[in-house]
Amino acid sequence: xxxxxxxxxxxxxxxxxxxxxxxxxxxxxxxxxxxxxxxxxxxxxxxxxxxxxxxxxxxxxxxxxxxxxxxxxxxxxxxxxxxxxxxxxxxxxxxxxxxxxxxxxxxxxxxxxxxxxxxxxxxxxxxxxxxxxxxxxxxxxxxxxxxxxxxxxxxxxxxxxxxxxxxxxxxxxxxxxxxxxxxxxxxxxxxxxxxxxxxxxxxxxxxxxxxxxxxxxxxxxxxxxxxxxxxxxxxxxxxxxxxxxxxxxxxxxxxxxxxxxxxxxxxxxxxxxxxxxxxxxxxxxxxxxxxxxxx
Amino acid sequence: xxxxxxxxxxxxxxxxxxxxxxxxxxxxxxxxxxxxxxxxxxxxxxxxxxxxxxxxxxxxxxxxxxxxxxxxxxxxxxxxxxxxxxxxxxxxxxxxxxxxxxxxxxxxxxxxxxxxxxxxxxxxxxxxxxxxxxxxxxxxxxxxxxxxxxxxxxxxxxxxxxxxxxxxxxxxxxxxxxxxxxxxxxxxxxxxxxxxxxxxxxxxxxxxxxxxxxxxxxxxxxxxxxxxxxxxxxxxxxxxxxxxxxxxxxxxxxxxxxxxxxxxxxxxxxxxxxxxxxxxxxxxxxxxxxxxxxx
Numbered sequence: 001x002x003x004x005x006x007x008x009x010x011x012x013x014x015x016x017x018x019x020x021x022x023x024x025x026x027x028x029x030x031x032x033x034x035x036x037x038x039x040x041x042x043x044x045x046x047x048x049x050x051x052x053x054x055x056x057x058x059x060x061x062x063x064x065x066x067x068x069x070x071x072x073x074x075x076x077x078x079x080x081x082x083x084x085x086x087x088x089x090x091x092x093x094x095x096x097x098x099x100x101x102x103x104x105x106x107x108x109x110x111x112x113x114x115x116x117x118x119x120x121x122x123x124x125x126x127x128x129x130x131x132x133x134x135x136x137x138x139x140x141x142x143x144x145x146x147x148x149x150x151x152x153x154x155x156x157x158x159x160x161x162x163x164x165x166x167x168x169x170x171x172x173x174x175x176x177x178x179x180x181x182x183x184x185x186x187x188x189x190x191x192x193x194x195x196x197x198x199x200x201x202x203x204x205x206x207x208x209x210x211x212x213x214x215x216x217x218x219x220x221x222x223x224x225x226x227x228x229x230x231x232x233x234x235x236x237x238x239x240x241x242x243x244x245x246x247x248x249x250x251x252x253x254x255x256x257x258x259x260x261x262x263x264x265x266x267x268x269x270x271x272x273x274x275x276x277x278x279x280x281x282x283x284x285x286x287x288x289x290x291x292x293x294x295x
Numbered sequence: 296x297x298x299x300x301x302x303x304x305x306x307x308x309x310x311x312x313x314x315x316x317x318x319x320x321x322x323x324x325x326x327x328x329x330x331x332x333x334x335x336x337x338x339x340x341x342x343x344x345x346x347x348x349x350x351x352x353x354x355x356x357x358x359x360x361x362x363x364x365x366x367x368x369x370x371x372x373x374x375x376x377x378x379x380x381x382x383x384x385x386x387x388x389x390x391x392x393x394x395x396x397x398x399x400x401x402x403x404x405x406x407x408x409x410x411x412x413x414x415x416x417x418x419x420x421x422x423x424x425x426x427x428x429x430x431x432x433x434x435x436x437x438x439x440x441x442x443x444x445x446x447x448x449x450x451x452x453x454x455x456x457x458x459x460x461x462x463x464x465x466x467x468x469x470x471x472x473x474x475x476x477x478x479x480x481x482x483x484x485x486x487x488x489x490x491x492x493x494x495x496x497x498x499x500x501x502x503x504x505x506x507x508x509x510x511x512x513x514x515x516x517x518x519x520x521x522x523x524x525x526x527x528x529x530x531x532x533x534x535x536x537x538x539x540x541x542x543x544x545x546x547x548x549x550x551x552x553x554x555x556x557x558x559x560x561x562x563x564x565x566x567x568x569x570x571x572x573x574x575x576x577x578x579x580x581x582x583x584x585x586x587x588x589x590x
Contacts, residue, residue, distance in 0.1 A: 108428075108438045112421075125438065129424025130403075132481070133473045136496075142473075143403045143420065168498045176484060178428045178437075185492075186427070189471060192496040194503060197480075201431075201487040203463045208489060 003236070003262040006158050012274035015157075016061070019281050023062045026285060034288035035064030036094040036120065036280070037086045041079055041105075042072030047098045054096070057277040063284060066092070076105045080113045087115035093291055094120035094284035117291060120283035122147040122183065131186050145290055147283050152184035154275025155216060155237045156191070158266060164214070164235055167192035172209055174198045174225070174252070175218035180239050184216050205229070215262075217252035227257035236265040239272050298531070298557040301453050307569035310452075311356065314576050318357045321580060329583035330359030331389040331415065331575070332381045336374055336400075337367030342393045349391070352572040358579060361387070371400045375408045382410035388586055389415035389579035412586060415578035417442040417478065426481050440585055442578050447479035449570025450511065450532045451486070453561060459509070459530055462487035467504055469493045469520070469547070470513035475534050479511050500524070510557075512547035522552035531560040534567050 027033060036058055038051045051067050058065040068086065070078055079101065086095050095118045101107055108125075116126040130146035159166060171193040175181035181197065189195045198208045209215055209229040215236045217225045222242035230236060240252030251268030259265050266272055322328060331353055333346045346362050353360040363381065365373055374396065381390050390413045396402055403420075411421040425441035454461060466488040470476035476492065484490045493503045504510055504524040510531045512520045517537035525531060535547025546563030554560050561567055 108425075112439060125421045125424030125428060125441075126407075127424065128427045129420030129422065132423045132427040132477060133403075133420060136471075144407060146420075168496045170498070170503075176431075182427060189492055189494075192494070194491065194493050194497040196489065196491040197484055198489050199484075199487070201463045202489040203465070208465075 003259045003265040004162075005259070006162060006237075006264050006266045006271060008154070008158060008266055008271040009274045011158060011161055012278045015275075015278045015282070016057075019061055019278065019285065022285060026288065027062065030288075030292055032288060032292060033062070033064045034094075034285045035066070035092050036096065036284045037089075037092045038065070038067045038096050038098060039070075039079070039082060039086070040067065040098040041070040041074045041102050042100075044098075044100055047100070051098060053277060054280065057281060058284070061281055063281060064091075072102050074102065076109065079105065079110050083110060083113040087113070087118055090291075090295070092118065093288035094118055094280075096121050096280070097123070116146075117294075118287055120147055120150075120280060120287050121179075122149040122153075122283075123179070128178065128183070131183060134190055136192055137190050147287070148187065149179050149183045150276045150279040150283065151180050151239060151272065152187055152218075153283075154279045155184060155239060155266075155272050156187045157275060157279065158237065158272065159214070159235065162264065164264070166214065168194070169213040170194045170196070170211055171214040171216065172196045172198055172212035173216045173218065174202075174205070174209065175220070175239070177218060180218035181216075184218065184239075188214065188216075219252045221252060222250045223252070223254040225253040225258065227254065227261045230258050230261045232261055233263035234261075236262045237272060238266050238268050240268060241273065298554045298560040299457075300554070301457060301532075301559050301561045301566060303449070303453055303561055303566040304569045306453060306456055307573045310570075310573045310577075311352075314356055314573065314580065317580060321583065322357065325583075325587055327583060327587060328357070328359045329389075329580045330361070330387050331391065331579045332384075332387045333360070333362045333391050333393060334365075334374070334377060334381065335362065335393040336365040336369045336397050337395075339393075339395055342395070346393060349572060349575065352576060353579070356576055358576060359386075367397050369397065371404065374400065374405050378405060378408040382408070382413055385586075385590070387413065388583035389413055389575075391416050391575070392418070411441075412589075413582055415442055415445075415575060415582050416474075417444040417448075417578075418474070423473065423478070426478060429485055431487055432485050442582070443482065444474050444478045445571045445574040445578065446475050446534060446567065447482055447513075448578075449574045450479060450534060450561075450567050451482045452570060452574065453532065453567065454509070454530070457559065459559070461509065463489070464508040465489045465491070465506055466509040466511065467491045467493055467507035468511045468513065469497075469500070469504065470515070470534070472513060475513035476511075479513065479534075483509065483511075514547045516547060517545045518547070518549040520548040520553065522549065522556045525553050525556045527556055528558035529556075531557045532567060533561050533563050535563060536568065
């Protein structure tokens with residue numbers, strides 16, 4: 001058996017076209033350009049390159065973009081002050097604070113300085129809390145408006161567009177980061193999956209993974225999910241971004257072997273990765289919509 | 296085999312004595328009486344009786360207590376306004392809004408009107424979010440100070456005082472409420488358990504439960520956890536409060552049968568129940584401590 005390859009690049013292209021259309025309509029209706037501001041402290045190369053990718057994605061959508069760079073030596077108060085200023089600036093609808101922040105900085109204090117309404121990557125505790133508290137899909141949410149981190153939201157979108165049946169299925173999420181593993185678990189729970197969160201301390205990871213109908217890997221270690229850890233026919237979502245000895249980007253899943261066992265699988269690159277920026281743009285558009293509604 | 300009975304009533308007595316001592320010291324040091332305010336709308340009998348229980352527990356600890364009652368017909372704005380007033384009142388350190396609120400009231404808006412610093416039952420999204428985002432035990436938390444709902448915190452305390460080994464164990468939590476199931480899952484995850492959240496849509500609940508080293512039931516249905524659903528030697532924590540046809544209080548676990556299979560088990564009544572108010576008082580004391588520190 002060879003798995004259906006879940007082509008995130010193709011889906012991202014489709015969704016970019018949907019967003020382009022929505023942005024045009026939005027600007028016509030409100031005469032407002034949905035705008036994202038990126039905050040960076042220091043010149044971490046991955047962070048610089050990610051900010052550039054966000055710029056391209058935003059500008060090609062006809063959305064506004066600005067980047068605000070502080071020196072690596074910036075004090076926490078300066079970052080917090082910048083985030084507060086951007087939060088108060090009505091011409092900016094979404095804010096993303098790039099990690100890593102300079103060493104010794106209290107990330108929690110910086111994140112919570114964000115206006116939750118502009119926290120388009122869902123890192124503020126209020127947004128994490130509303131995701132944790134939201135009622136199962138189909139019921140009234142029972143929480144105020146919130147944002148979900150873009151990467152797991154993109155993974156869920158792949159499952160939904162593929163019409164993967166989630167309700168009542170056993171989903172295993174390997175990894176418990178705040179930006180992927182934990183929010184992905186909560187998103188799958190909301191879709192009525194039975195959810196297991198596994199991690200570095202999990203006693204028999206292979207056995208736990210083999211019980212998954214939907215297996216999500218968000219560990220950050222190349223190819224740690226091997227074919228013997230996957231139930232035949234399972235849906236495998238790989239959030240890993242790692243580089244092998246030759247410098248090739250590889251996921252957390254041993255794609256070449258697992259594709260012969262799984263029912264569906266996202267490749268790396270070209271799976272969950274291309275979805276992240278697309279979801280981020282959707283969130284900026286939604287943030288602008290909410291801010292106009294409440295202004 | 297007969298399970299060790301985890302006597303929550305006894306542990307609650309021990310902890311009340313610890314709190315009494317801490318309250319005396321606190322009042323001596325700061326000349327401040329840690330005080331909780333309870334908000335109620337309407338005369339739901341369970342809610343009235345719970346408020347009275349909190350009053351007794353607080354007053355016997357030498358802590359302050361006040362109850363603020365609005366009529367069943369109160370508008371949401373009135374409840375929000377009351378919660379805001381209490382949040383601004385420096386003589387009050389903890390606030391608990393009793394459920395159920397009158398029909399049609401937006402509970403999310405009421406909860407989020409609470410000052411997170413006084414939200415001693417951990418219902419505000421900010422507190423839920425910080426619990427969702429906190430790093431595993433033993434690492435720097437990575438989040439600002441927060442409060443955990445008292446009932447699951449009490450369940451965890453029972454496990455800890457019994458020296459139950461949680462790290463690397465498989466914990467299954469049945470039920471996904473915001474006040475018990477979800478926070479209990481996050482607490483166990485923080486202690487490095489591999490955590491599965493099961494619920495009404497779980498396909499084979501019995502099989503999922505049988506895989507648990509630590510099984511927590513928070514469903515609200517009498518005796519739905521039967522002996523065949525429990526792995527021999529498992530630790531069973533029962534958060535259920537139900538009443539049988541004769542009016543006896545029974546848990547979610549079929550105690551009489553499960554006690555012959557489990558290694559440890561909390562009875563109902565006398566297990567997790569008595570711990571809730573004790574943890575609430577601990578949280579009020581901690582809230583007062585934080586508020587003095589930051590004033």
